[in-house]
Amino acid sequence: MPDGEDRGMPEQGVWGEPAPGSSAERQRLEGEFLVAMRRNGSIMQLLGQVSAERIGINVTDLNCLNIVALTGPMTAGELARQTGLTTASITGVLDRLEQGGFVRRERDPKDRRRVIVSLKPGPGLREIGPTFGPLVRAWRAAAASYSDEELRLLLAFQRRFEDIVRGQLARLRGDLESGPRG
DSSP states (O other): OOTTOOOSSOOTTTTOOOOTTOOHHHHHHHHHHHHHHHHHHHHHHHHHHHHHHHHTSOHHHHHHHHHHHHHOSEEHHHHHHHHTOOHHHHHHHHHHHHHTTSEEEEEETTEEEEEEEEEOTTHHHHTHHHHHHHHHHHHHHHHTTSOHHHHHHHHHHHHHHHHHHHHHHHHHHHHHHTOOOO
16 A cells, blocks of 8 residues: 555554653553553444344344433433434334333323333343343452442543543534535
């Protein structure tokens, strides 16, 4: 490939410069941490794929199910906005999740045009325990080796990282909505 041609992935050091005056050790640690985060993201995607297969749904449906589980009851429109899916796509997702016994849809008593989506306790959700239970137990065993203060630090970092990723997601969605740039 000729020099200067875009290869799709920037070379090391292109995604941002280290803070001025940072030591070589600091730069190494930051670099290793970024690589570890990328690996973790890839492994989490793979875990999602395999888990969805095990549960008997697709990855998009599992992601939507997870959002409802984490957020609580929400409208189909809110779920569409959070995922970036169209309302037509969300309807298909909810049809499959409802048919599988994972969620239920009910008319909003305050606005009958809206549909509220919530988890449906029962056989569908019981499939999730055997899939994710061992992961939760392994995490709890690992967490036992950290002090409360260390866990607070990890939690603060995780929340900060989530905010960063949400910001980038919003930026990219905004870029996509405004169309390609030439």
